[in-house]
Amino acid sequence: MSLPSIQTLYDVTEATWPHAGAWNEGGFTIRDGQGGGKRVSAATLAGPLAEAKIETAEAAMRNLQQPLLFMLRAGEEDLDAELDARGYEVIDPVNIYAAKADALARDDIPRTIAIPAWEPLRIMEEIWAAGGIGPARIEVMRRACTPKTGIVSRFNDQPAGTSFMAMSQGISMVHALEILPGHRRSGLGRWAMHRAGQWTLKNGGHTVSVICTQANDAANGLYQSLGMSLIGAYHYRIKPE
Structure with missing residues (x-):
């Protein structure tokens, strides 16, 4: 496919x-x-x-x-x-990226480094809030199709990041991937995406996708390094006040 x-x-x-x-x-x-x-x-x-x-x-x-x-x-x-x-x-x-779930999934993900959890835990909401993802966006997640899950990322036995994903047409899409500043460059985003591949397969899906702004060099670099393909793009136009 x-x-x-x-x-x-x-x-x-x-x-x-x-x-x-x-x-x-x-x-x-x-x-x-x-x-x-x-x-x-x-x-x-x-x-x-x-x-x-x-x-x-x-x-x-x-x-x-x-x-x-x-x-x-x-x-x-x-x-x-x-x-x-x-x-x-x-x-x-x-930019919108995609990859086959079986190419991202790994069986050696450390048990506590990327933990699926839903409804959102308080610590997930706190990490999202620190990154500017507030209650209105949490409500977007609650409205999302099923299956869906959050992922809690931990590092050195501490909460370090979180993300959200949901699946439609056998394609999961990762949203709101947020790693706390003190834990960036620790590979947590990579482990979260490996978990996304594993979760997608377990829930009957075949593809993982993700969106990021073109200005986010770190995120674009991560998805490219994982072998994800750039499928396309979109942009907004806004009328100045």
Whole structure:
């Protein structure tokens, strides 16, 4: 089985990191993110650009008291150009990686270094909060499809990091991988991804995927070093206040 297409991974992203509500307005999918970040609140094109009304989408986002924010995916270059002409600025270009789960899974993962746990433990919430991942994003995790799990990373018998993952279409996606500053460069991110491969296989899946911003050199380096393939990308455009 080959790795999934970028369009499939867009769908997996939606299922594993979901909005609180969505509907079609003006030819765009409008998302109610309830403070859960760009991915769950950005509008996306829902049909032909010629039939879309950007002003209608903008009004819907204003009614939600959300930033005027659009996600631009592969093949949406014309919309990207139109938003650019309207003064929208590019923000947070993102890479999406994937690998076969059996290529990531290992049987020699130290028992306490990457521990699956769900519901989120208090220590997981504290580590996420230290990295700017607050209660609204925890609620995104609670809304996510199943199966899903968190992973507690430990080092020298201390809590050192955490992450979240959920599976859709046999593809798990890792989100919110956060390692405490004092424990970085200890291999914890690598062990967490090996555990992700193992967990995916145990839950009947076949592929592990992950998203990171293009500006995050450390994360991009980690996923590339693990042999994960860059499948595609997306970015946002936001209207300055």
